[in-house]
Amino acid sequence: TPSGTTSDASSDPGSPVTGGNLVYASGDAEPSCLDPHVGGNYPQALVASQYLETLYTKDAEGKLIPWLAADSTVSDDGLTRTVSIRDGITFTDGTALDAAAVKANFEHLLDPKTASSTGYLALGKIASMKAVDASTLELKLKTPDNSLLESFSMPWVAIESPTALKRTQEENCAAPVGTGPFKVQSWKKQYSVQMVRNADYVLPVAGAAHAGPAYLDSITWRFIPEAATRYAALQAGEVDIIDNAQPDAIATAVKTSTIKHLDAPRPGASNRIELNSSKAPFNDEKVREAFIHAVNINASVDSLFFGSAKRSYSPLSSVEPLAYSEESLFNYDPTKAGTLLDAAGWSERDAQGYRVKNGVRLSLTFPVSTSQSIPAEQSLFEQIQATAKESGIEVQINLLDISSWYGELFTNSYNLVSAPYTKVGPGVLSILFHSDSTIPAPSGYFANLSQVKDPALDALLNTAGSTKDEAQRKDLYTQAQKKVLEGYYLLPLYDQQNHFLYSEKLKNVGATTAVASPIFFDTWLAN
């Protein structure tokens, strides 16, 4: 369990019971493919964590540990990575796990036809690979990459049966084959994915609460997009656990004895608002700083999240060991905001009280994707809008469907945007703030949404990503974080929220993967 995961599963769960069907209700969009290699988003990671396993993972303390891999070494120049694969593990279709299988997975991920985005990016530095023997895989890298093992811990690069991967993508999407404690049995579109226990499951390492197969017979993975319905279903006992729990539901649930709460913030970047520095008015650092002081985040977060979200002052998630926080930069100070804006030339006001410079209103466009933000977050944005108005800043929130939202980003039609990014390790900083990330992919996509283009920062990130020295890595990433925070490129809000509510009948909930998706190997349903 990564650090930061808190579960109020208090006291002794009692003795385990074998059997039963767990009903999980997911509020995320139903994946179009159950194989997280294809595309690669969090909903896929959530469900795939039940039937797929990764080469590495994180232990309860948040330390990276080998999982399907036994060990890994890197050459001195950092360009050759050798991974040794654990013995005695078979996929649920009977295929044995070996180096060739892992190689087949990596090739699958790198094949354009697979259309992997997250996994593809994570393995982007691999130049070539070779299965030296059954248990040794040798990877040649284009440039050194010290976050490769962290990448290996993400479900998007989970290892699947090579035999199964040879099937058509349609078949593989419907029922990927892995080594996990459960296996996919059937998928009724828009309703549920049914998974059954993998009776032959072998735990890759010792250390879990028990060995052998999972306690639960099966898992029904339902898709219930409406938050209120999902919570009502949990209350009614129709489902046993729900994700994407709403803050108000959490607040009421923690007061009851029948519903328990699991808080598992996601790794990678924090949830933040990006300030687009590539165009007016945020190309002026003073205006960025002024905006950040003009909005009152803390009061809003407290009231909207009922204490379930802790304010963040870092570009990285609190579960990232290398996260650097700088609270002093982000205090609510409208007076200071006013001074800064006056200094930046936004001193006049128009009829509605908004600031004006050269006849142009200080107006910020804020596209918000309806599918990416929860209602509480949308309300937070509205409150930001309201407090910004007091300082004479107009914020225009555009609620958009996801396709249109990307359209706004690709055409640079935004001043503010919030786009969470999940990745294990501080390497996410390079994705989000390196100037290379301002160059759009063929799809138009780019991750550096604040559009920082700072050669010094680029250099810091480059060295931090390739150094073998852990201390230097930490120092460089801290400097990089300082730089983006002090440049007022982003307004951190809180960790990426990942709250689960579950029935008290469900025991031993809390184990998660490296990306904080829960796993139910040790979980059982009390009678």
Add this chain to the structure above:
Amino acid sequence: MSDFAKIQSSPSGVAGTSHGTRSAARWLLSKIMGGIFVLWAVFTAIFFGLRMIPGDPAQAIMGGPGSQASAEALAAAREQYGLDQPLYVQYFAQLWRLVQGDLGTSYSLKSPVVEVLAELLPPTLILAGLALLVAWAMALVLAVLSTRSGAVGVALGSGLEIISAAVPHFWLASVLIMLFSTMLGWLPPVSTNTPAGLVLPIITLALPLAGFMGQVMRDSMAEAQRSAFALSARARGESETGVLLRHSLRHGALGGIALSGWALGSLLSGAVVVESIFARPGLGRSLLSAVTARDIPLVTGVALFSAAAYVLIMAFSDLAERLVDPRIGRS
């Protein structure tokens, strides 16, 4: 029939088809030809309409704009789905495939649209069908009760109808869930495989429809109650109940039948909301996600399906009208 019902009711007049057709075969033929035309037109409209939506279809195939598909991957997808061809070639190719019963492969689900529809159609049909039945029953009961029970009954009945026809689906759904699941614990808030899971979705869908149909039916029934033939039935010694059951009810039903085409559209639109809220698999929900994901083949498939359903329903309601009302079809 209320004016509102009139605008929504059977378009047989619009199509300009002559009702003077004496043979059933000709009637059938005209229905089939009309149906084929509608399907073709819907296909064409959707084909060109969707292509006007900004965004690259290849991008949609590769998992939407958020995915960082490589240029090669995009090109491969374009080729695989024939998107590299000129638009008219694509159009005729797709039309030809459509004639052969092939609706293409869904961009987002990566499986044949025909299969997706086959999987999602039954739950929606069950939901919509039952909702229609319940709506009919509720409308009839409301109409009969309020017609039978004097001024207060009429006021109460029409008040109920007007209010239930004015309730937004999603609001009703939320309130029903709060009431019957959270507070009373009688019914599951999400659809389940048990019949109990169908109750709330059906009520949500049926109630506004019932309100609407009730208004129309009661109008027709009230008109029948006031008519000369009702008076002559009374003069024959018929009781009020007899007049209602033997005469007015049919006229009320006729008003309801005329609404069935509209009801279908309303049910499908309502299904989008209801299926989302109650987490039911179905066509409505996939329509919403398909449009959001710019999944052109799936949107086309759903549109074609609902157009076909519309054509069928119209034919059936035409038939039903002819059965109930022999005036249609003659002269």
Add this chain to the structure above:
Amino acid sequence: MSASEPLLRVKDLDVSFGGNSVVSGISFTVNPGECLALVGESGSGKSVTARSLLGLAGPGSHVRATALDVAGKDARNFSQRSWRSLRGKEVGFILQDALTSLDPLRTVGKEIDDALRLHSSGSGSQRAARVVELLEAVGLDDPLRRASQRSGELSGGMRQRALIASAIALDPLLIIADEPTTALDATIAASVMDLLGDLRRAGSGMLLISHDLATVASVADSIAVMAAGRIVERGTREQVLNSPQHPYTRALLAAAPAGKPRFTKLSPASTHPKPPPLQPEQATVHQGEEDGVVLPVLSARGLIKNFPLSKTENFRAVHNVNFDLLPGQTLGVVGESGSGKTTTARMALGLLRTDAGTVELLGGPWSQVPESARRNRRSSLGAVYQDPLSSFDPRHSAEAILADALSLGATRNPRAHRQQISELLSLVGLAPDMAQRRPATLSGGQRQRLAIARALAPKPKVLICDEPVSALDVSVQAQVLDLLDELQQRLGLSYLFISHDLAVIRHMSDHVLVMRAGEVVESGTTESVFTAPAHEYTRSLLAAAPPSLSSI
């Protein structure tokens, strides 16, 4: 109940709707085998009276009577159940509105069977046999098939008969027939009256309601005349018809055109204001006269109109019709419903293309030229329709309608034509304060006057009148006919006058055209056609007409 006891005894019947008294203080009796006719103009309360006798006065009604004995029972405090046992069984009721009195969704057989079933008379098969028997009795051909048809498949006369069949199904002691012939044309009306006469001869008492004295003259034993909710005169048929006492009865009798020579007034002179003196230009008569030869103002040669029934079949609505309308004269067109009268008129008006043949107006080509060529000559040809209301734009006031017609469509602003409008209004006998009114707020007679005023506004030479009075009450009809007569005399108008009412045609026309199934079967001067009909159809038409009142 003994034989001598009356079937119906009504004393001081009052009916009111929400405080509005509609019927007050009515008393009458009907004895077995007797036929009492209740006559009076529209709205006088006849139907309300009839419905009250069955407890069906309607929602919101308040019925009071000192005596109300129906079929020997005091019905004043009847429960719904007692009423139901009376209705259909002891009293058969034929509703005023025959065309809509049968449920269009049910078969005629079912409707008739209802009466039998409700009073539990016989088993299913017995009842079915009885239904067929009844349909046969009322003179429907192929009764077995008729029983399985719905009212929409029957003609008006057939529906009226089916309704009668359902009313007499249980051999009621008393039959109430409310306007049983109004909707029917002369031939069919006559046969329905015959049928009712047969029933009465079979021993039933009857209350016959009509607004037309001429129609009841042949059947009724005694007559009660109603006006404004009261009975103003009552007596035997001979008493009432031959020596009417009440002025209202006299007016009603005078209003019937039957047997009144041309240009005799049908309505009391006092009913409309005196027309203003003639203007010289309008007084010119015989415009078409040249060198002593009278040229027709409107003439038709070989008119043919076919309507497509299907792709292959055509229906001959008008076939080879010829006529000449002479200046200052009236050409009457008569014939049963569907004989092609209206179609002919529409062709003459240039509203319908002719399939063959020509129409000439004032000696110039009319039907063959395009509408644009006709447009500026339209002012010499006007039209008056059966239903004036629907021919007005409901949003316009009377004066706007007239202004539009006066200005040839240039304006609807009445100010420009104030003088002419008031002249027109007084010409047709409408009070000046009617100018502001919308057509819907006018009475039937007033509407028809307005329609005539509008038709006269462009100073036409020819008026085509298609059933201009058949929707009107006898007394109102009389006023309108008088008006048309008078206008013709004063303005020298020519009329093409269409009616199915022989009496009206005879009263109005100089020449007559008898049509049947699209063809003219006979034509000639009014006198010759009516006194010496040459064609057999004309003779049967004349025979079916109700006898003229003077002959009784």
Add this chain to the structure above:
Amino acid sequence: MSTHLAKLPRLLAAALLLFFLLAAIAPNLLAPVDPLAIDPAAAFSAPGPGHLLGTDESGRDIYSRIIHGARSSLLIGAAATAIGLGLALVLGTLAGFGGRWLDFGVGRILEVLFALPGLLLALVFIALAGPGVTTTVIAVGLTWAPGYARMIRAQIIALRSSAMVEAATVLGRRRSRILLVHILPNALAPLAVLATLGLGQAILWAASLSFLGLGSPPPAPEWGTMLSAGRTYLSLAWWMTFFPGLAIVLVAAAATVLSRSMKAGGSR
């Protein structure tokens, strides 16, 4: 039933609509509190003396938002209805007065529009034009247009062969003039009834689109948006959904009552 009692619903409906109309014209008169003013500390206050109808998740006054929301909600309803009617007028006139082929063509177009579920039409249109109030309005208008067009066409066809038009022809009036002076005005009259009814239904539709995330942009107090936002907090703060929902139901119902009584009055 006494006439007073019969008139009561009509009076009530008229009063309600007038109230909301007043709210749309002069919201500050009825609700002086700023509908956008947030107060996180007072979030989720239950209805009471301070906040008549409670507050929402941002502590905004619900009563004030409903009153201030009347303008955009009614405007959405009215504009959508106007667009639907306008489009229908063109189509209906073409069909009813433009000759057989036009009639046939328009008839087919209408049939096809009918065969597409309204929501699909709206969704596709919103995808095409991007979300927003204008788009919503046009989308809802588009959805209703075929129905109105069919009505108008039927009206025009009925009028075209009416005695009124015949009388005008006999008086020598041109077709164009007959269309303008007699047919169109008379075809439109019954549409007033429909427009009233459509107003309520259009607001309902717009609300549904808001629920699907395609409505007006925040923080504008639009009823549908308020309704769908409050839905999340149903168990915590029922008043957040109940009152905006009530406003929608009341307006839609009042519009129905009014249009039905207009119709009854018109046919008399």
